[in-house]
Amino acid sequence: MSPKIIEPGCTLGIVGGGQLGRMIALAAAECGLKVHVYGPDADSPAFDVAASITCSAYDDAEALARFAAGVDVVTYEFENIPRETADLLARHAPLHPSAAALATTQDRLSEKDFINRLGIPTAPFRAVDTPDDFGRALDAIGRPAVLKTRRFGYDGKGQRIIRTEADADRNAIFAEFGGAALILEGFVAFEREVSVVAARAADGSFAAFDLCENEHRDHILAVTRVPAPGIAPETAREAVGIAKTIADALDYVGVLAVEMFLVREADGTERLVVNEIAPRVHNSGHWTIEGAATSQFSQHVRAVCGWPLGDPSRTGGLRVEMQNLIGGEVAAWMALLAEPGAHLHLYGKGEARPGRKMGHVTRLIA
Amino acid sequence: MSPKIIEPGCTLGIVGGGQLGRMIALAAAECGLKVHVYGPDADSPAFDVAASITCSAYDDAEALARFAAGVDVVTYEFENIPRETADLLARHAPLHPSAAALATTQDRLSEKDFINRLGIPTAPFRAVDTPDDFGRALDAIGRPAVLKTRRFGYDGKGQRIIRTEADADRNAIFAEFGGAALILEGFVAFEREVSVVAARAADGSFAAFDLCENEHRDHILAVTRVPAPGIAPETAREAVGIAKTIADALDYVGVLAVEMFLVREADGTERLVVNEIAPRVHNSGHWTIEGAATSQFSQHVRAVCGWPLGDPSRTGGLRVEMQNLIGGEVAAWMALLAEPGAHLHLYGKGEARPGRKMGHVTRLIA
Numbered sequence: 001m002s003p004k005i006i007e008p009g010c011t012l013g014i015v016g017g018g019q020l021g022r023m024i025a026l027a028a029a030e031c032g033l034k035v036h037v038y039g040p041d042a043d044s045p046a047f048d049v050a051a052s053i054t055c056s057a058y059d060d061a062e063a064l065a066r067f068a069a070g071v072d073v074v075t076y077e078f079e080n081i082p083r084e085t086a087d088l089l090a091r092h093a094p095l096h097p098s099a100a101a102l103a104t105t106q107d108r109l110s111e112k113d114f115i116n117r118l119g120i121p122t123a124p125f126r127a128v129d130t131p132d133d134f135g136r137a138l139d140a141i142g143r144p145a146v147l148k149t150r151r152f153g154y155d156g157k158g159q160r161i162i163r164t165e166a167d168a169d170r171n172a173i174f175a176e177f178g179g180a181a182l183i184l185e186g187f188v189a190f191e192r193e194v195s196v197v198a199a200r201a202a203d204g205s206f207a208a209f210d211l212c213e214n215e216h217r218d219h220i221l222a223v224t225r226v227p228a229p230g231i232a233p234e235t236a237r238e239a240v241g242i243a244k245t246i247a248d249a250l251d252y253v254g255v256l257a258v259e260m261f262l263v264r265e266a267d268g269t270e271r272l273v274v275n276e277i278a279p280r281v282h283n284s285g286h287w288t289i290e291g292a293a294t295s296q297f298s299q300h301v302r303a304v305c306g307w308p309l310g311d312p313s314r315t316g317g318l319r320v321e322m323q324n325l326i327g328g329e330v331a332a333w334m335a336l337l338a339e340p341g342a343h344l345h346l347y348g349k350g351e352a353r354p355g356r357k358m359g360h361v362t363r364l365i366a
Numbered sequence: 367m368s369p370k371i372i373e374p375g376c377t378l379g380i381v382g383g384g385q386l387g388r389m390i391a392l393a394a395a396e397c398g399l400k401v402h403v404y405g406p407d408a409d410s411p412a413f414d415v416a417a418s419i420t421c422s423a424y425d426d427a428e429a430l431a432r433f434a435a436g437v438d439v440v441t442y443e444f445e446n447i448p449r450e451t452a453d454l455l456a457r458h459a460p461l462h463p464s465a466a467a468l469a470t471t472q473d474r475l476s477e478k479d480f481i482n483r484l485g486i487p488t489a490p491f492r493a494v495d496t497p498d499d500f501g502r503a504l505d506a507i508g509r510p511a512v513l514k515t516r517r518f519g520y521d522g523k524g525q526r527i528i529r530t531e532a533d534a535d536r537n538a539i540f541a542e543f544g545g546a547a548l549i550l551e552g553f554v555a556f557e558r559e560v561s562v563v564a565a566r567a568a569d570g571s572f573a574a575f576d577l578c579e580n581e582h583r584d585h586i587l588a589v590t591r592v593p594a595p596g597i598a599p600e601t602a603r604e605a606v607g608i609a610k611t612i613a614d615a616l617d618y619v620g621v622l623a624v625e626m627f628l629v630r631e632a633d634g635t636e637r638l639v640v641n642e643i644a645p646r647v648h649n650s651g652h653w654t655i656e657g658a659a660t661s662q663f664s665q666h667v668r669a670v671c672g673w674p675l676g677d678p679s680r681t682g683g684l685r686v687e688m689q690n691l692i693g694g695e696v697a698a699w700m701a702l703l704a705e706p707g708a709h710l711h712l713y714g715k716g717e718a719r720p721g722r723k724m725g726h727v728t729r730l731i732a
């Protein structure tokens with residue numbers, strides 16, 4: 001496919017007004033693009049750095065059509081927008097990543113089916129649409145297992161670990177999810193969580209950032225370390241190969257993240273299991289702002305605008321550590337500003353509620 | 367003076383909507399500040415990245431008062447705003463740099479008087495208010511000399527070189543300037559033009575970026591090289607010392623640039639002559655976005671917000687070259703995006719008129 005080239009001075013539409021949209025907007029502005037942000041919340045962080053904003057719901061067909069018709073290309077900062085919304089946008093402007101890529105990856109069931117069909121391992125899984133399904137799935141997968149909503153989950157929301165028989169009062173647990181479509185996933189006994197953040201352009205060119213190790217606390221990303229320590233180079237190459245296979249199969253345009261588990265067998269062998277695909281810029285790629293020659297946000301803008309991808313190599317070959325500032329942790333902002341070599345990013349959010357991502361700090365380590 | 371500390375979430379007011387205001391705004395957003403830009407032109411580049419804008423003239427007292435009263439701190443991106451405007455703003459909000467620093471540096475006569483009183487050399491100069499003054503000044507200074515407007519000049523505008531006797535039809539030349547207050551400056555036979563970009567905080571702390579060499583074409587900055595090549599380390603240290611003396615004497619808060627001529631005597635001795643002070647972020651500091659641990663824009667935001675100054679050292683100790691994209695040069699944007707290691711910045715300006723600064727590109731050189 002020959003990509004449409006968006007020229008500087010044109011307008012990039014971003015659906016979603018959170019910190020990811022904000023950082024995409026900042027990267028777009030650096031290259032002379034105008035930005036129009038569409039989001040439902042009046043106090044969206046991305047609104048503050050956009051040339052134009054539309055504050056409306058994700059199912060407001062009229063507002064969406066007006067938004068898309070007024071921009072030169074559309075992207076999105078998160079995968080939980082309805083497929084119908086994506087299709088509507090795509091009728092009025094080029095949409096990257098595509099509605100098809102979004103649909104495949106925003107549903108845990110279609111996502112895992114897709115990954116397995118590529119010959120890439122995931123945790124075992126079963127669709128759960130009824131309490132009976134749940135029972136059969138538990139029998140097949142065993143415990144521990146994780147029951148998840150198929151869509152709209154993030155940061156551990158919409159998940160429940162099933163550990164013991166007592167947990168498995170199937171009807172009650174099933175009812176807790178309020179009738180949402182579910183998936184039961186086997187528990188992977190992993191040593192580390194890693195991710196590949198990479199970009200693919202419409203002409204098929206591909207550029208991956210170095211493999212990241214991700215440390216979660218309370219299901220929320222706490223720290224990303226790059227390059228992922230203690231992992232064999234051939235495993236890191238395999239991880240990048242998996243991301244490329246996925247991006248190619250999706251005919252993907254933009255930045256995506258592939259989260260994986262690293263499993264270490266008794267004999268020391270390393271094995272990768274894909275956890276999920278994020279069809280967007282990703283928290284585990286924030287380190288690239290200072291830590292790579294091209295940031296994931298600039299890279300995403302390049303890809304969706306039909307521009308050549310940038311150099312993803314690490315700045316000066318240094319190790320990088322990115323620490324999220326969650327909730328009250330942001331109170332340390334002044335000390336972080338004073339810390340030599342620390343790069344502070346704050347998202348302009350109001351209240352520092354528990355679990356809320358307020359900012360991050362990146363350290364380059366000589 | 368104990369500085370007022372501006373917290374993230376507060377609003378930074380920026381007077382002036384050009385590329386400098388735009389890059390200050392982007393740096394402020396990175397730290398979670400909201401930005402309100404005030405400027406007279408509807409198509410101001412900085413408007414596109416600001417949470418709020420006021421489009422009005424620099425002498426609209428009512429709009430200025432409303433603007434300043436609605437923000438937590440005010441700064442400006444260029445020195446050609448009237449002193450009265452600065453005083454008015456300062457009555458409603460903290461203003462950094464101060465109106466006094468602005469007044470001293472925006473007039474070439476008071477600026478050179480001030481610098482000489484600090485014991486720092488400048489070119490010889492004389493005030494020229496009448497054709498007779500002009501004659502006496504030429505007799506005192508000799509030729510070649512440069513007749514300049516005392517205020518509102520930039521990029522060589524408002525200047526005329528006086529080389530020969532024939533040039534010196536005093537009444538005619540004087541009349542060309544239409545009655546503006548003038549200054550005649552002696553011509554300095556310099557080897558290189560250099561600049562120090564540095565920040566001073568309200569608590570007196572000071573941080574200078576490495577000495578820059580600046581190459582001009584048609585009176586417009588074309589290329590900045592850092593560190594300035596072919597200059598003795600003690601001369602570079604002296605240049606930073608001069609900038610610190612000036613910043614201290616102005617009780618300066620924010621980033622300033624001091625442009626200097628490097629004169630090489632017949633015996634090889636290096637001598638510095640101050641050309642002018644820019645009370646603001648400066649084109650010769652654009653390289654700091656990728657080339658230094660803290661950019662001049664972040665540094666300026668830190669200083670005006672009462673935050674600790676950041677580390678000004680060069681990224682990985684690499685050499686840096688910044689090239690302005692003037693007028694039609696911006697047409698090469700796609701090739702620059704494709705150039706490995708080149709960092710492209712475009713300012714979102716419309717028409718690429720001759721002499722107009724459309725963007726810049728920074729290269730880190732291993």
